[in-house]
Amino acid sequence: MRRFLLWAPFGLVLTMAGAAFAYDGAAPDFGILSLLPPVIAIGLCVLTKEVIPSLFVGSWVAGTMLAGWNPVIGFGGAVESLWNGLGDPWGARIVLTCLTMGGMVGVMQVGGGVDAAVRWLTGKISSSRRAMFFTQLAGFVIFFEDYVNTAVVGTTMAPVSDRYRISKEKLSYIVDSTAAPIACIAGISSWVAYMVGQIGMQFNELGITASPYVTYIKSIPFVIYNIVALVLLTYVVLSSRDFGPMLTAERRARKTGQLLREGAQPLSNSGEDKDLLPLDETPRRVINFVLPLIFLIGTIFTMLAVTGGWPNVGLAQAIGEGSSSKALVYGAFGGTFMTIILYAVQGLAPLGRMFRGFMKGAQAIFVGSLILIFAWGIGSAIKSVGTAGYIVSVAGDLLSPGWIPLLTFFVGAVVSFCTGTSYGTMGILMPIVVPLVATVTANSGLDPMTHMIPTIGAVFAGAVWGDHCSPISDTTIMSSMFSGSDHIDHVTTQAPYAMLAAVGSGAGYVGIALGFGPWVCLAIASAVTLILFQILSSPVEDYRLDEAPVGEVSTGAAD
Numbered sequence: 341m342r343r344f345l346l347w348a349p350f351g352l353v354l355t356m357a358g359a360a361f362a363y364d365g366a367a368p369d370f371g372i373l374s375l376l377p378p379v380i381a382i383g384l385c386v387l388t389k390e391v392i393p394s395l396f397v398g399s400w401v402a403g404t405m406l407a408g409w410n411p412v413i414g415f416g417g418a419v420e421s422l423w424n425g426l427g428d429p430w431g432a433r434i435v436l437t438c439l440t441m442g443g444m445v446g447v448m449q450v451g452g453g454v455d456a457a458v459r460w461l462t463g464k465i466s467s468s469r470r471a472m473f474f475t476q477l478a479g480f481v482i483f484f485e486d487y488v489n490t491a492v493v494g495t496t497m498a499p500v501s502d503r504y505r506i507s508k509e510k511l512s513y514i515v516d517s518t519a520a521p522i523a524c525i526a527g528i529s530s531w532v533a534y535m536v537g538q539i540g541m542q543f544n545e546l547g548i549t550a551s552p553y554v555t556y557i558k559s560i561p562f563v564i565y566n567i568v569a570l571v572l573l574t575y576v577v578l579s580s581r582d583f584g585p586m587l588t589a590e591r592r593a594r595k596t597g598q599l600l601r602e603g604a605q606p607l608s609n610s611g612e613d614k615d616l617l618p619l620d621e622t623p624r625r626v627i628n629f630v631l632p633l634i635f636l637i638g639t640i641f642t643m644l645a646v647t648g649g650w651p652n653v654g655l656a657q658a659i660g661e662g663s664s665s666k667a668l669v670y671g672a673f674g675g676t677f678m679t680i681i682l683y684a685v686q687g688l689a690p691l692g693r694m695f696r697g698f699m700k701g702a703q704a705i706f707v708g709s710l711i712l713i714f715a716w717g718i719g720s721a722i723k724s725v726g727t728a729g730y731i732v733s734v735a736g737d738l739l740s741p742g743w744i745p746l747l748t749f750f751v752g753a754v755v756s757f758c759t760g761t762s763y764g765t766m767g768i769l770m771p772i773v774v775p776l777v778a779t780v781t782a783n784s785g786l787d788p789m790t791h792m793i794p795t796i797g798a799v800f801a802g803a804v805w806g807d808h809c810s811p812i813s814d815t816t817i818m819s820s821m822f823s824g825s826d827h828i829d830h831v832t833t834q835a836p837y838a839m840l841a842a843v844g845s846g847a848g849y850v851g852i853a854l855g856f857g858p859w860v861c862l863a864i865a866s867a868v869t870l871i872l873f874q875i876l877s878s879p880v881e882d883y884r885l886d887e888a889p890v891g892e893v894s895t896g897a898a899d
Contacts, residue, residue: 369726370405370725370726372730373405374405374722374725374727375730375758376405377398377399377401377402377718377722378398378727378758378812379758380397380401381394381399381718382394382398382758382810384397385811385828385831392710392714395715395717395718395812396714396717396718398721398722399417399421399422399714399718399721400414400415400418401414402414402417402418402721402722403415403416403418403420403421404417405725406724406725418717421716421717421718421721422713422716422717424717425713425716425717426713426716428716429665430665431713431716433665433666433668433669434665434668434669434814435709435713436672437487437491437668437669437671438491438709438818439702439706439709440669440672440673440702441491441495441672441675441676442701442703443676443697443698443699443701443702444632444636444672444676444698444701445701446616446697446698446700446702447676447679447680447694447697447698447701448628448632448679449616449618450616450618450688450689450693450694450696450697451618451622451628451679451683451688451689451694451697452623452628452688453625453628453629453632453683454499454629455624456624456626456628457496457499457500457626457629457630459624460626460629461474461500465500465504466884468501468504468505468506468580468594468882468883469578469580469882471497471501471504472506472514473577474497474500475493475497475500475501475511475514475515476514476573476574476577478492478496478497478518479493479517479518479522480518482637483523486519486520486523486531486815487519487668487815487818489515489519489522489523490515490516490519490815490821490822491818491822492633492636493514493515493822494512494818494819494821494822494823494824496633497511497515498822498823498824502599504883504885505594506593506599506883507586507589507590507592507593508599508600508604508606508823508824508826508830509586509589509590509600509825509829509833509834510582510586510589510590510593510833511824511825512819512820512823512825512830513833513834515819515822516808516815516816516819516830516834517570517573518573519815520566520762520804520808520815521566521569521570521808522566522570524800524804525560525563525566525800527557532553532556535556535766536552536556537552538767538770539552539555539556539770539774539796540552541770541771542774543555543774545775546774548778548788555789555792555796556796558793559794559796559797560797561797561858561859561862562745562793562794562796562797562798562852562858562861563797563798563800563801564749564797564798564801564844564845564848564861564862565749565801565802565804565805565841565842565845566801566804567865568841568845568848568862568865568866568869569808569838569841571866571870572840572841572844572869572870573837575873576873579879580879580881580882581874581879581880582877582880583836583873583877583878584833584876585829585836587878589601589829590880591880591881594881594883599824600825600829601826601829604829605826606820606824606825606826607817607820607821607825607826607827615696615697615700616697616700616701618688618689619689622688622689623686628682628683628686628688631679631682632679635675635678635679635682636671636672636675637671639670639671639674639675639678640667640668640670640671640675641667641671643670643674644658644659644662644663645658645659645662646658646662647662647663647667648661649661676698709821715760715813715814715817716814718760718812719759719760719761719764719812722758722759723759723764727755742791742853743853744773744777744780744791744794744795744798745797745798745853746798746846746849746850748773748795748798749798749802749805749845749846749849750802751802752765752769752798752801752802752803752805752806753802753805753806753842754806755768755769755802755803755806756802756804756810756813757805757806757807757809758806758810759810759812760806760811761807762803762804762806762813763803765802765803765806766799766800766803769802769803770799773795773796773799774795777792778792794852794858801845805838805841805845808834808838809831809835809839810831811827811828811831816830816834840869840872840876841869843869843872844864844865844866844867844869845869847864847865847868848861848862848864848865848868849861851864851865
């Protein structure tokens with residue numbers, strides 16, 4: 341058996357190299373084989389719990405396919421996809437933002453800001469349930485950008501959730517569930533410009549005169565998954581119930597204080613570094629936590645408006661059209677600079693110690709940033725082999741008028757899960773389903789908007805579902821990163837909740853097919869989801885500091 345394992349890779353290489361000689365150089369049309377890269381990458385992620393090698397293998401498979409099944413050239417293509425993703429200005433800005441914001445958190449730790457916030461919140465929060473509620477509330481407040489949401493809420497609430505023995509898996513679930521699902525339906529966010537642009541592009545080509553923005557607003561009640569996911573999250577927090585792997589994680593954290601399973605590999609783990617601990621004589625002032633957050637969010641919000649054309653255009657329009665990646669990187673650098681000045685003026689720590697804290701904080705999330713780069717690489721590779729196009733082509737023949745929203749939701753979910761991108765899924769599906777709905781309704785003598793608005797909502801919902809729980813999604817990775825969770829543990833604990841909300845959403849879209857109104861369908865979807873959750877879940881003990889001795893909380897992670 342061992343000999344087989346040693347020689348099998350060489351046999352595979354020879355087989356693939358032999359197939360390369362038969363390649364005729366024609367344009368690739370891989371059909372069902374286009375599913376290989378994402379299936380292999382995601383499967384390896386789950387089986388091995390090693391994210392970076394799994395993503396690279398998936399990219400290598402795609403590169404090999406594109407190179408006429410030549411694995412040597414395919415290897416080079418996989419490497420090239422990495423530098424293309426990192427070399428893209430948008431990708432470079434996101435990576436730079438992650439590292440800088442990690443550094444900013446390190447400075448705040450050295451200056452006592454984080455410790456002050458933990459101590460203050462501990463006086464206001466008396467239990468793990470209240471800690472989770474405040475985490476969710478913070479996610480609701482930062483609605484205008486999903487990346488900002490994951491970064492700020494994750495880093496802000498991690499020390500508090502640690503103190504109340506909330507597992508890292510649960511924290512990352514709360515953070516992830518209040519990021520993309522909210523940004524998509526907020527009405528004013530960095531997502532809106534893109535989504536409205538997708539609608540407007542199709543409307544212009546079809547000669548539809550309805551306002552794209554108004555259409556987006558009307559579609560929000562039909563973005564059923566997002567709403568149901570938020571309803572489920574609220575019920576989970578208030579009921580203190582869980583099921584599946586999340587139940588195991590939460591009971592482990594409550595009973596033993598181990599926030600991560602034994603052997604987990606968190607994407608950030610800076611809390612135990614002595615260089616990041618404030619000196620004993622450093623005053624713990626809550627204002628030194630609040631002001632840096634105001635600096636950060638204020639700068640991001642301002643730059644989001646400025647890059648969108650403000651003050652030459654209205655604030656709402658500017659925010660919708662602004663560059664989120666530019667705003668994030670400006671905000672991260674600006675917030676860090678102002679935080680260092682604030683702490684230096686007060687003499688909270690020497691400049692050298694703050695700079696060392698910045699470097700330590702950036703190092704703490706380096707692995708997460710690296711995973712982002714590899715995720716973008718496989719995303720590019722998957723696009724090249726036509727995975728999304730194949731899925732859509734197979735499902736396209738199944739679409740019929742009344743059931744278009746339901747089928748659109750599930751097709752969008754599969755595409756976004758396999759590709760890890762909600763934006764990409766919207767860009768793929770919108771040019772297909774909008775003309776399809778227009779044609780079908782015109783042939784039936786119906787108002788095109790009758791099925792158009794629910795279908796557009798279903799595109800958004802399906803795109804968010806797959807992106808919400810895909811292991812190669814950037815927002816899923818960032819939620820793990822800023823919460824300090826093992827990434828695969830985050831995916832495997834969150835996926836059952838996402839599946840539950842998807843089942844409920846499917847029931848809601850069935851209601852739409854049967855002619856029910858949007859609010860009735862939302863009620864059906866929510867009821868199905870919550871009833872199933874109640875049946876499957878079990879209570880988790882609420883942890884209170886006044887009922888248990890306060891001790892050091894263990895991560896349980898591998899050194």
